[in-house]
Each structure stands twice: as C-alpha cells, then as structure tokens.
Amino acid sequence: MKGAWPHVCYSRTRKNVEDFTGPRERSDLGFITFDITADLQTIFDWNVKQLFLYLSAEYSTKNNALNQVVLWDKIILRGDNPKLLLKDMKSKYYFFDDGNGLKGNRNVTLTLSWNVVPNAGILPLVTGSGHVSVPFPDAYETTKSY
Amino acid sequence: MIVSSALMIWKGLIVVTGSESPIVVVLSGSMEPAFHRGDLLFLTNFQDDPIRAGEIVVFKVEGRDIPIVHRVIKIHEKENGNIKFLTKGDNNEVDDRGLYKKGQNWLEKKDVVGRARGFLPYVGMVTIIMNDYPKFKYALLAVMGAYVLLKRES
Numbered sequence: 001m002k003g004a005w006p007h008v009c010y011s012r013t014r015k016n017v018e019d020f021t022g023p024r025e026r027s028d029l030g031f032i033t034f035d036i037t038a039d040l041q042t043i044f045d046w047n048v049k050q051l052f053l054y055l056s057a058e059y060s061t062k063n064n065a066l067n068q069v070v071l072w073d074k075i076i077l078r079g080d081n082p083k084l085l086l087k088d089m090k091s092k093y094y095f096f097d098d099g100n101g102l103k104g105n106r107n108v109t110l111t112l113s114w115n116v117v118p119n120a121g122i123l124p125l126v127t128g129s130g131h132v133s134v135p136f137p138d139a140y141e142t143t144k145s146y
Numbered sequence: 147m148i149v150s151s152a153l154m155i156w157k158g159l160i161v162v163t164g165s166e167s168p169i170v171v172v173l174s175g176s177m178e179p180a181f182h183r184g185d186l187l188f189l190t191n192f193q194d195d196p197i198r199a200g201e202i203v204v205f206k207v208e209g210r211d212i213p214i215v216h217r218v219i220k221i222h223e224k225e226n227g228n229i230k231f232l233t234k235g236d237n238n239e240v241d242d243r244g245l246y247k248k249g250q251n252w253l254e255k256k257d258v259v260g261r262a263r264g265f266l267p268y269v270g271m272v273t274i275i276m277n278d279y280p281k282f283k284y285a286l287l288a289v290m291g292a293y294v295l296l297k298r299e300s
Contacts, residue, residue, distance in 0.1 A: 121264060
C-alpha cells in the first residue's frame with residue numbers, strides 16, 4: 001500500500017468554555033499547533049484527480065468511547081506541489097470535546113489521512129502509517145493566547 | 147421486459163448495498179472540486195460499517211427529502227455504538243449545523259442514506275436536466291413510450 005510517511009509535531013493547551021458553535025454547554029476546547037512534512041507524490045497515479053488531506057485527533061473519554069475530530073484539512077489537486085512543508089499550523093476547526101474529556105487526557109492521537117478522489121471509480125479513505133500522541137495538560141489555560 | 151429488468155436490477159442494488167438509494171446524483175457544488183453538480187455517486191449503507199471522520203456520507207435532514215452529500219468532520223461514539231456526528235461540505239466555510247433541523251446539533255445513524263464508495267463524473271446530468279426542464283422529461287418519456295409501442299407491433 002502506498003504511503004506518505006507524514007511527520008507531525010505539535011504543541012497544545014486547553015480551555016473550558018461554552019461550545020459557541022453548537023451545544024450550549026461548557027466543554028473542553030483544545031488548541032493545537034503543529035508542523036506537517038509529507039511527500040504525497042507516490043499517491044498520485046493516473047486515475048487520481050485530487051487528494052483530500054486531513055489531520056484528525058482521536059481519543060477516548062468518560063463520556064464517549066471514541067471521539068474523532070478533524071482539526072485541519074487541505075485539498076491537493078493533481079499538479080499541485082505534492083511535497084508539503086507546513087510549519088506552525090493552527091487547527092482550522094474548533095477542537096471542542098463533547099464534555100470535559102480533554103483535561104488531563106494523555107492519549108489524544110493525531111493522524112494524517114487522505115481521501116483519494118479518482119477521475120472515476122472507487123473513493124478510498126487511507127490513513128497514513130504512524131501517528132503522534134498528544135497528551136493534554138491537567139490545567140486549563142486562563143490567559144488568551146491563541 | 148426492459149422495464150421489469152431495470153426494476154429488478156435496481157431492487158437488487160438496494161438489497162446488495164443496504165442503501166435505500168444506492169445511486170445518487172450530486173445536486174450542489176458544496177463538495178467541489180471533488181464532486182460537481184451532475185456527478186454520480188455509488189453508495190453502500192452496511193449497518194456494521196462504523197461512521198468515521200473523513201468519510202463522505204449522504205444524509206437526509208429530518209423532514210426534508212433532499213439527500214445531502216458531505217464529509218464527516220466530528221464523531222462522538224458511546225461504548226454501546228450510539229454515535230452522533232457532524233458534517234461539512236468541503237467547499238463550504240462552515241459546518242452543516244445551519245442545515246440541520248432547528249435545535250439539532252448532530253446527525254445520527256438513522257439520518258444516513260449511505261456512504262459514498264465510488265463515483266462517475268457527469269453521468270447524472272441527465273437527471274438534473276430532466277428536473278430543471280420538465281418538457282425534456284416528457285419528451286424523453288414520449289420517445290420511450292413510442293419505442294415500446296412500436297417494438298411490440300413488429
């Protein structure tokens with residue numbers, strides 16, 4: 001199976017606020033900054049029109065056995081530069097938990113995956129091999145610094 | 147003969163894929179540049195297939211008939227398998243909460259019509275043309291009807 005050997009580094013903090021994007025309850029809001037290095041050249045074969053690349057965080061909490069949150073995504077068209085060298089990226093979407101499960105969560109895993117969109121045919125979803133574990137701190141961040 | 151074979155194939159597809167609507171036409175540009183209006187999508191809806199972030203799902207909002215094709219960006223699943231998830235069109239700035247029912251913040255398994263597994267560009271344009279130009283649809287039906295009648299006579 002073709003791989004992209006992406007490399008992700010991160011740094012993170014956490015707050016507890018009302019989820020203003022939806023449910024009006026106080027939930028944990030995580031902030032992650034990351035770097036991504038990847039060479040996607042080998043994934044583009046004759047039938048690949050584009051890649052939908054996304055970084056997702058996966059973790060378990062008391063409330064939910066499995067949580068997955070897409071933090072960032074990027075569309076890479078055939079012909080775009082397949083070598084990615086992204087630094088100090090902030091998550092594109094709010095990383096709200098369904099509850100307060102990020103506090104002290106040692107096992108939040110970041111994975112880079114991609115959806116291959118062909119010119120015609122099957123739409124595979126591939127997860128990059130290798131992932132990064134992001135432990136969240138026990139304390140909430142009270143100063144604004146995002 | 148042709149009509150009943152076509153019907154049998156369609157019903158067969160519904161059973162094999164587990165989806166009430168195994169083939170759908172993309173109606174909007176909210177998933178561009180991957181899918182455009184008129185593209186055809188092939189779906190499966192196996193109950194055992196877990197819903198995971200990144201998947202492209204076709205769902206219906208309660209009370210509305212039109213299926214929407216978007217990507218799952220957030221899931222929260224309980225140990226017993228109960229799952230609630232959020233979707234967003236690749237080409238949209240914001241997630242789909244504005245599209246859901248008033249007060250609804252999440253989608254559930256029951257809202258899903260199927261998962262997009264395969265795709266063919268342009269082929270579905272015929273359906274859109276027939277929808278937008280009813281005269282074309284009637285003309286096509288008339289031609290098909292005439293064909294069936296004439297075939298029988300010989």
